[in-house]
Amino acid sequence: MTTTAPAGATAPPHASEAPPEPRRRRSLTGGGALFVLPFLVFFGLFLVWPVVQGLWMSLTDASLTLHDPEFVGLANYAEAFGDPDVWSSLGNTVVFTLISCVPLVVMALVMALLVHSGLVGQWVWRLAYFAPYLLPVTVVTLIWTWLYQPDIGFGNQLLTSLGLDPVGWLSDESVAMWSVAALTVWWTVGFNFLLYLSALQSLPVTFDEAAALDGAGAWRRLWSVTLPQLRHTTVLVAMLQVLASLKVFDQIYILTKGGPNGSTRPILEYVYDVGFTGYRLGYASAVSYVFFALVIVVSVVQLRFFRQEG
Amino acid sequence: MSSAPLARRPLGAWGPSPDASPGVGRRRLFRYGAAGATALLTAGPLAGCASPAGSSGPSSLKVWDLFQGGDGMLMDEMIAAVSRGADGFHVDRTILDWGPSYYTKLAMSAAGGRASDVAVMHLSRLAGYAPGGLLDPFDLDLLAEYGVTEKDFAPAVWKRAQHAGTVYAIPLDVHPFIVFYDKDVAHKAGLLDPSGRLAPMGSPEALLDAGKQLAKATGHSGILFGHVTDTAQSWRQFLALYAQTGASFTLPDGGPPKIDVEAAVKVVTFMKQLFDGRTNPNNLDYNGAMAAFMDGRGGMIMAGEWELPTFRKSGIKNLGAAPFPKIFDRPAVYADSHSFVLPHQDDPDPARRREAHRYVAEIIKQSLTWASAGHIPAYLPVQARPEYAELDPQSSYAAAAEIAVLDPPNWFAGAGGNFQNRMCQPLQSALLGNTSAEKAVRQMVREADTLLRQPNPVA
Numbered sequence: 001m002t003t004t005a006p007a008g009a010t011a012p013p014h015a016s017e018a019p020p021e022p023r024r025r026r027s028l029t030g031g032g033a034l035f036v037l038p039f040l041v042f043f044g045l046f047l048v049w050p051v052v053q054g055l056w057m058s059l060t061d062a063s064l065t066l067h068d069p070e071f072v073g074l075a076n077y078a079e080a081f082g083d084p085d086v087w088s089s090l091g092n093t094v095v096f097t098l099i100s101c102v103p104l105v106v107m108a109l110v111m112a113l114l115v116h117s118g119l120v121g122q123w124v125w126r127l128a129y130f131a132p133y134l135l136p137v138t139v140v141t142l143i144w145t146w147l148y149q150p151d152i153g154f155g156n157q158l159l160t161s162l163g164l165d166p167v168g169w170l171s172d173e174s175v176a177m178w179s180v181a182a183l184t185v186w187w188t189v190g191f192n193f194l195l196y197l198s199a200l201q202s203l204p205v206t207f208d209e210a211a212a213l214d215g216a217g218a219w220r221r222l223w224s225v226t227l228p229q230l231r232h233t234t235v236l237v238a239m240l241q242v243l244a245s246l247k248v249f250d251q252i253y254i255l256t257k258g259g260p261n262g263s264t265r266p267i268l269e270y271v272y273d274v275g276f277t278g279y280r281l282g283y284a285s286a287v288s289y290v291f292f293a294l295v296i297v298v299s300v301v302q303l304r305f306f307r308q309e310g
Numbered sequence: 311m312s313s314a315p316l317a318r319r320p321l322g323a324w325g326p327s328p329d330a331s332p333g334v335g336r337r338r339l340f341r342y343g344a345a346g347a348t349a350l351l352t353a354g355p356l357a358g359c360a361s362p363a364g365s366s367g368p369s370s371l372k373v374w375d376l377f378q379g380g381d382g383m384l385m386d387e388m389i390a391a392v393s394r395g396a397d398g399f400h401v402d403r404t405i406l407d408w409g410p411s412y413y414t415k416l417a418m419s420a421a422g423g424r425a426s427d428v429a430v431m432h433l434s435r436l437a438g439y440a441p442g443g444l445l446d447p448f449d450l451d452l453l454a455e456y457g458v459t460e461k462d463f464a465p466a467v468w469k470r471a472q473h474a475g476t477v478y479a480i481p482l483d484v485h486p487f488i489v490f491y492d493k494d495v496a497h498k499a500g501l502l503d504p505s506g507r508l509a510p511m512g513s514p515e516a517l518l519d520a521g522k523q524l525a526k527a528t529g530h531s532g533i534l535f536g537h538v539t540d541t542a543q544s545w546r547q548f549l550a551l552y553a554q555t556g557a558s559f560t561l562p563d564g565g566p567p568k569i570d571v572e573a574a575v576k577v578v579t580f581m582k583q584l585f586d587g588r589t590n591p592n593n594l595d596y597n598g599a600m601a602a603f604m605d606g607r608g609g610m611i612m613a614g615e616w617e618l619p620t621f622r623k624s625g626i627k628n629l630g631a632a633p634f635p636k637i638f639d640r641p642a643v644y645a646d647s648h649s650f651v652l653p654h655q656d657d658p659d660p661a662r663r664r665e666a667h668r669y670v671a672e673i674i675k676q677s678l679t680w681a682s683a684g685h686i687p688a689y690l691p692v693q694a695r696p697e698y699a700e701l702d703p704q705s706s707y708a709a710a711a712e713i714a715v716l717d718p719p720n721w722f723a724g725a726g727g728n729f730q731n732r733m734c735q736p737l738q739s740a741l742l743g744n745t746s747a748e749k750a751v752r753q754m755v756r757e758a759d760t761l762l763r764q765p766n767p768v769a
Contacts, residue, residue, distance in 0.1 A: 067442075170539050257539060
C-alpha cells in the first residue's frame with residue numbers, strides 16, 4: 001500500500017506522459033516487493049495472524065492450560081460487558097489518558113519553544129529534557145518509587161519541610177493516578193519535545209521576520225505565526241500521545257500493580273491478569289477486542305476532529 | 311568461483327533475473343518466497359526441539375526453579391553437592407523470575423507436554439496445577455527406595471502436597487511469615503523472657519502494648535509492616551490472624567466463599583488498631599519497612615523468614631526471630647512451601663523419571679544448606695539434626711511449620727496468584743484508613759466470590 005501511494009499521488013499530472021509509467025511500475029513490483037517481502041512475512045505472522053487468532057479465541061473458552069477450546073459464541077463479550085472490573089479498568093485508562101495527554105503535549109510545546117527561543121546553553125536543556133526518555137521503564141519506576149516513598153521519600157520530605165502534610169502518593173486512591181501521570185510526563189515528555197523542536201527548527205523564518213517587520217510583538221508572532229504553522233505537528237503529537245497513553249501498562253504494573261484498591265489498574269493490566277495469571281485466554285481476548293474497538297473509535301473521532309480543524 | 315553460474319542463474323535464485331519479464335519474476339519470487347516461509351515454519355519447531363539436548367547433553371536433568379539472589383546461590387551449592395561422585399547428577403538448571411509469570415510459564419510448558427523434568431512450585435499453587443493434569447504424580451515407592459517417605463514430613467504440609475489422595479509435590483521447606491526483632495530494643499522494652507527470647511503475647515492488647523513499648527525504646531516506631539502496593543503482605547498477616555481466631559476460610563468451586571465475616575472484621579479492626587499510624591506506621595511499602603527496621607527506626611518487623619540474610623547483612627547486632635505471635639485463641643502462622651513437582655510430560659522416559667525421583671530425594675536431604683537462608687527444612691530428619699538446632703535464630707521459629715496455614719486451595723489462590731492481590735487491595739485501604747474494617751471485609755468476600763464464579767480453566 002505504501003509503495004503505490006506516491007505513484008497514485010503523482011499520477012494525475014503525468015497522466016499524459018506515457019513513458020515514465022511502465023518503468024515505475026516495474027521497479028515497484030520487482031525490487032520493491034523483494035524489499036517489502038520480509039516485512040510482509042513478519043507482519044502477517046506476528047500481527048495479522050495473531051489478530052485473527054485472537055478474534056477466534058475471543059469466541060471460545062480457550063485456556064492457557066490443557067483442555068481443547070470450545071466455541072462459546074459471544075458469551076465472553078456478554079461477560080465482559082457485565083464485568084465491573086472491565087468498566088473500572090477502562091475508566092482508569094481513560095482517566096490516565098486525559099490527565100497525561102494534556103501536560104505531555106502542552107509541556108512539550110512549551111519546552112521546545114523555550115529551547116528554540118535561544119535560551120543560553122541550549123544543549124544542556126535539550127539533554128535535560130530528553131534524557132529521561134532514554135531510561136528503561138524499570139529504572140524510571142524504581143527512581144519514582146523512592147521519590148514517592150511515604151516515609152523517607154523526597155516528595156514527603158519536601159512537603160513536611162514546608163510544614164505541609166505528607167501525601168500518600170501511591171497509597172491514596174485519589175492521588176495514585178496523578179502520581180503515575182507525573183512519572184509518565186517526566187519520563188516521556190522528551191519525545192514530544194523533540195518532535196516539536198525539530199518542527200520549530202524547520203519552520204521558515206521568513207514569516208516570523210515579516211511579522212516582526214510589520215510590528216508584531218513576540219506573543220503575537222507566537223499565536224498568529226508560529227503556533228498555526230505547528231498545527232500538523234500538534235495533530236501528530238496529540239494522536240500519538242493519545243494512543244500511547246491508552247496502552248499504558250508497564251509503569252503502572254511495576255509501580256502499583258494496579259493498586260491501591262484497583263484505582264490505577266488499566267484495562268491492559270486487567271487483560272494480562274485475566275489471561276496470564278487467570279489462564280482465561282478466551283475471555284482476555286474478548287476484553288482486548290472490546291478495548292481494540294474503543295481505540296479505533298477514539299482514533300477515528302480524533303482524525304475527524306483534526307480534519308475539520310484543518 | 312567462475313562467473314559462469316552467474317550467466318545462467320540457478321532456478322532457485324532470489325530476485326528477478328535480468329532477462330525475465332517482470333511478471334514471471336514476481337510469480338517466481340512469490341512461489342519461492344512461500345516455499346521458504348513454509349520451510350522456516352516447519353524447521354523452526356524441530357530445531358527448537360533438538361537444541362536443548364544438544365547443548366547440555368542428553369542425560370542431564372532439566373530443572374526449573376525461581377530462586378535468585380541468596381537462595382539461588384544456596385540452590386547452586388545443593389546441586390553441586392548432589393552432582394559430585396560417580397552417581398552424581400548432570401543438572402541443567404533454569405532460573406526464572408519469581409512471580410505470576412513463573413506460574414504462567416510453568417503451566418504453558420506443562421500444557422505443551424514438553425516441560426522440564428523437575429520444577430519448583432509453591433505448595434499453595436498445587437490446586438491450580440494438579441487437577442488440570444499439568445503435573446504428574448510422584449511414585450512413592452520409588453521415593454522410598456531413595457529414603458524419602460511420608461513420615462519424613464509434617465502432616466499439615468504433606469496433606470497439602472496431595473490432590474485427590476495422590477502426591478504431586480515433595481516439599482523442600484516451609485517458609486512462614488514471622489517477626490524479626492532487635493533483641494536490645496526488645497530488652498529495653500521489657501518484652502524478653504528470662505532466656506532472652508521474645509515472651510509470648512497471648513492477647514491483642516499485649517501486642518498493642520508491645521508496639522507502644524518498642525516505640526518508646528526506639529524513639530521512633532514500634533512495629534513495622536510494609537504493605538503499600540504489595541500484592542501479598544496484608545493477606546499474609548490477615549490470614550495468620552484470621553486462622554488464630556479458629557474460623558475457617560474456604561473457597562468452594564462456584565462460590566460463595568465460606569468466610570466467617572465476624573471473625574474477619576475482628577481481625578481487620580485489630581490490624582487497623584495495631585497500625586494506627588502513630589506507634590506503628592501504617593503507610594510503609596515493603597522496601598520502606600525493611601529500610602526502617604535496618605535503620606533502627608522500629609523495634610520489630612512483620613516479614614517473611616526469607617529476609618533473614620538481608621537483615622544479617624545489615625549489621626543488626628542482636629537479631630531475634632520468632633513465630634508470628636499468638637494473640638487470639640490458637641497459634642497459627644501464615645506459611646508456604648517451596649516444593650518439587652514433576653511438570654506433565656506427554657511421553658516421559660522411565661529412566662529419566664527415575665532419575666528425577668532420585669534427584670528430589672537427594673536434594674531435600676541437603677536442606678540444612680537451605681536452612682542457612684532462614685527456611686525451615688520440610689524434611690524432618692534434617693530438622694532433627696543437632697546442626698539445625700544450633701542455627702540461630704532459625705531454630706527459634708521452627709515450630710511455625712507445625713502451625714502453618716496456607717492459602718485456601720483453589721486454582722486462582724496461592725503465591726503469586728491473583729487472589730492474594732485482590733485480597734490485599736481492600737486490606738491496604740483499611741490499614742491506610744481509607745475504609746472501614748466492615749467495608750474491607752465485604753469487598754474481600756465480593757472479590758473472592760467473583761473469582762469463584764469464573765469458570766475453572768484448569769479443571
